[in-house]
Amino acid sequence: MTTKPIRERLLAEMRQWQVIDCHEHLPEESERISNPVDALTLFSHYTHNDLINAGLSREDYDRTQDHSLPLAERWALVRPYWERVRFTGYSRPILLAVRRFYGCDDLNDDTYEAISERMQAANTPGLYHRVLREACNIRLCLTQIGRIPTADQELLVPLLPAHEFISARTPEAVAQQADEAGGRVASLDDYTDVVRQRLRRAKAQGVVGLKMAANPHTVPPQEEVSAAFGLMLQGREYDAGLLADGLLNELLELAADEELVVAVHCGLIWTNWQDFSQLHPRHMIPLLMAHRRTRFDLYHAGLPWMRETGAIGKSFPNVWLNLCWTHIMAPAMTVSALNEWLDMVPYTKILGFGGDYAKPVEKVYGHLQMALEGIATVLAGRVEDGWMTEDQALRVAHAWLWDNPVELYRLDV
Numbered sequence: 001m002t003t004k005p006i007r008e009r010l011l012a013e014m015r016q017w018q019v020i021d022c023h024e025h026l027p028e029e030s031e032r033i034s035n036p037v038d039a040l041t042l043f044s045h046y047t048h049n050d051l052i053n054a055g056l057s058r059e060d061y062d063r064t065q066d067h068s069l070p071l072a073e074r075w076a077l078v079r080p081y082w083e084r085v086r087f088t089g090y091s092r093p094i095l096l097a098v099r100r101f102y103g104c105d106d107l108n109d110d111t112y113e114a115i116s117e118r119m120q121a122a123n124t125p126g127l128y129h130r131v132l133r134e135a136c137n138i139r140l141c142l143t144q145i146g147r148i149p150t151a152d153q154e155l156l157v158p159l160l161p162a163h164e165f166i167s168a169r170t171p172e173a174v175a176q177q178a179d180e181a182g183g184r185v186a187s188l189d190d191y192t193d194v195v196r197q198r199l200r201r202a203k204a205q206g207v208v209g210l211k212m213a214a215n216p217h218t219v220p221p222q223e224e225v226s227a228a229f230g231l232m233l234q235g236r237e238y239d240a241g242l243l244a245d246g247l248l249n250e251l252l253e254l255a256a257d258e259e260l261v262v263a264v265h266c267g268l269i270w271t272n273w274q275d276f277s278q279l280h281p282r283h284m285i286p287l288l289m290a291h292r293r294t295r296f297d298l299y300h301a302g303l304p305w306m307r308e309t310g311a312i313g314k315s316f317p318n319v320w321l322n323l324c325w326t327h328i329m330a331p332a333m334t335v336s337a338l339n340e341w342l343d344m345v346p347y348t349k350i351l352g353f354g355g356d357y358a359k360p361v362e363k364v365y366g367h368l369q370m371a372l373e374g375i376a377t378v379l380a381g382r383v384e385d386g387w388m389t390e391d392q393a394l395r396v397a398h399a400w401l402w403d404n405p406v407e408l409y410r411l412d413v
């Protein structure tokens, strides 16, 4: 036994592990390296929301990402606002990334040019491997880019938008989906078969789940859904809201049949000026109750409704709780929520990390470090308080970072 504090020992152990990254928007590496990058690229994906919140105009932010303008001019636009947001959770992954990858302790007047040169020099084939595999030790990233990646499949495992499977709202669109699936549609039952075939085809191509959002949804009676679908097929007027909810409910049952996980965006929205109350996790309760065989992965701890999300996780055996994005949105709230969830929810139902980035892949590293720190803080407290041994704490951490996502998504690792 060394004399290091418990938290440091847990962290040192966890940093050796392979992990599953439970949510990204990473496209194929070729998309990232075919575009120019510089230090200001690091503000994309979330930190720019804090910059705009601090007073930067959207137009000036867009200028900072325009590589036809001189770097110094663009840096001058963002610099005063960077000083105002440099201590937020969204900003810390930038600082951790420039230290790890670009040899600079800070992003400031003295370093932005050097960081920009080094980033561009590293923007070459193998970037994903160097960042995600070598620095992060990530085995797989569950990614959402609205389609199945055409490369890097050994690293990128897709989820697809749920609504795309049930989007047909004209007889022609239904017929087209039916043709593609090799069937004919004269009723809702026929359409359900078409959707099932399309889900099977997606799964055969590596898709492991569907993504939806926690907007309010109803569970309409089957006869009413069938009737609305029939009217739509005849090109007559129908209740669009009822049909949309009805088809979603059909899809949630099919997801259970086909062993696809349903991931759900809950809580805060990813840009400024959005009414995030529309995505309250409590909106999911009618669907959770109606579809007990379906596995739901509730994202982002439902932030800021982490306690309600914990209560949902406690009440419903078909719910998992996913901390993707959460460690950078609100690091201290995440530590607090994770600690409270340990009291309430089987530890096998929690997924510990998902970077939630697209272009600035370097920030996945910073986010992962923050996740490991938060997890170590919570579990070290539990060890100190006598709730678990250090070995048990490591077992829990390993479940959050590897076993639980592997089991929930049935990942082939």
Ligand SMILES: [Zn+2]
Binding pocket: 023, 024, 025, 356
């Ligand atoms: Zn996301």
